[in-house]
Amino acid sequence: MSVLMGAALLSLSALATDAPKCTDDSVVLSQWQTYRAEEFSAVANNDGLLEQLYACLADPDPRLRDGIGYEGVMALFRNSQLGKAQQLAFFERLTTDLTTLTNDEHGVFLPFVVLAYSEVVRADRIVSYLSESQRQRALNAIAGYITQMQDYRGFDADTGWRHGVAHSADVLLQLALNPQLSGAQHEQIGQIIGQALQPNIRQHFYIYDEPGRLARAFAYNLLSPKVNIETWQQWLAQHSSAYGYPGWQAVFQSQDGLAQRHNKKAFFQALYATIAASEQERLVALLPSLQAALKRIP
Numbered sequence: 001m002s003v004l005m006g007a008a009l010l011s012l013s014a015l016a017t018d019a020p021k022c023t024d025d026s027v028v029l030s031q032w033q034t035y036r037a038e039e040f041s042a043v044a045n046n047d048g049l050l051e052q053l054y055a056c057l058a059d060p061d062p063r064l065r066d067g068i069g070y071e072g073v074m075a076l077f078r079n080s081q082l083g084k085a086q087q088l089a090f091f092e093r094l095t096t097d098l099t100t101l102t103n104d105e106h107g108v109f110l111p112f113v114v115l116a117y118s119e120v121v122r123a124d125r126i127v128s129y130l131s132e133s134q135r136q137r138a139l140n141a142i143a144g145y146i147t148q149m150q151d152y153r154g155f156d157a158d159t160g161w162r163h164g165v166a167h168s169a170d171v172l173l174q175l176a177l178n179p180q181l182s183g184a185q186h187e188q189i190g191q192i193i194g195q196a197l198q199p200n201i202r203q204h205f206y207i208y209d210e211p212g213r214l215a216r217a218f219a220y221n222l223l224s225p226k227v228n229i230e231t232w233q234q235w236l237a238q239h240s241s242a243y244g245y246p247g248w249q250a251v252f253q254s255q256d257g258l259a260q261r262h263n264k265k266a267f268f269q270a271l272y273a274t275i276a277a278s279e280q281e282r283l284v285a286l287l288p289s290l291q292a293a294l295k296r297i298p
Contacts, residue, residue: 020048022056022064032056032068040072044081054093057116058109062160065112073116077123084129091120091130091138098141107151111164114145118170125178132182135175139185142171143192152199154208165196165206169213176221183226190232193218194239197264202256206263215270223282233289240268240293248298265297 023029027049035042035049043049056069073090076082082090094117103110121138124130130138146168153162172189175181193214199206222232242248243260251257272290275283 020051020055022052022059022068024052027052029061029063029068032064036068036071036075039079040075041079041081043072044076044086050086057112058104060104060106060108060159065108066160070112070115070119074119077119080127087120087123087129090116091134094120095137095141098145101145101148103151106159107153107162108159110145111151111162111167114142114164114167114171117141118167118174121171121178122174124180125174128180132180135178135180136185138171139175139188139192142168143188143195146192146196147200149200152201152204152206154210163208163210165199165210166208166213168196169193169210169217172214173217173220176217176224181224181226183224186221186224186227187231189221190218190227190235193221194235197239197267198243198260199263203259205259206266211263211266212270215267215274219271219274219278219283222286223280225282229282229285232286236286236289236293237296240264240296248296261297265294268294268297 023032040053043053053069053072056064056072059065059069077087077090094113097113098110098117101110117138121130121135124135145164149164151162151164154166155161155163172192176186176189196214197211242251242257245251245254245257248261251261268290272294275287275290278284
């Protein structure tokens with residue numbers, strides 16, 4: 001059993017004090033950049049480097065977190081450099097870290113676990129390796145993350161991106177495109193996106209294109225014939241209403257209400273921009289309901 005597989009069920013071993021670090025005396029940034037130029041081919045069969053690569057997801061330096069940690073996972077999965085056992089080990093480890101919601105002191109690890117997760121579930125869409133129950137676990141993990149999220153930071157000049165909502169949308173997009181999903185799971189994706197439209201920090205305004213990323217995932221989710229059009233027509237009507245207010249006109253003296261209006265309007269505008277240009281039959285059929293939803297939000 002590889003080191004990565006052995007750690008698969010351990011919660012956040014990448015952040016433990018005695019765990020491998022992204023860089024050490026033998027692997028510094030320049031060495032990682034060499035591995036990156038070689039598309040991380042030297043990493044796939046090296047248990048120690050796999051452990052360090054995973055640890056890079058928690059590094060406060062975006063050159064290591066984005067450019068090595070995330071890009072390394074992406075390269076390993078997109079270039080089919082991992083065996084099925086290694087893929088499953090990554091899935092288990094990321095799922096564990098995501099469901100436990102454990103983070104580092106800078107708040108960067110968890111949203112990059114989510115971003116790496118998008119690559120892990122994408123690989124299953126391309127060549128199936130997860131079971132039906134594992135796909136359900138992935139959906140439940142993202143749902144739990146969105147439901148309990150408290151950190152909505154986007155970009156920071158020192159530590160780069162966190163962007164948990166947008167990264168979650170990327171996971172949902174890959175799941176929505178997976179033909180193995182059931183109608184109930186497609187409906188769950190809609191529920192998760194509806195939840196994300198109303199941040200737990202009620203006065204938070206999305207300003208880093210989170211609504212656009214959510215709209216893209218939602219649009220692809222609509223394409224599945226496993227959910228009837230009427231379900232999505234009801235969804236559009238429900239989520240274009242002013243939650244907690246008698247109507248949209250009542251929100252203009254409330255910071256909470258204004259944030260809700262801003263976030264939902266941005267989402268529906270982004271969704272309209274996608275659907276209006278489409279010739280997909282299901283999307284065309286939903287266009288009148290979407291137009292009504294947009295008109296509902298002043």
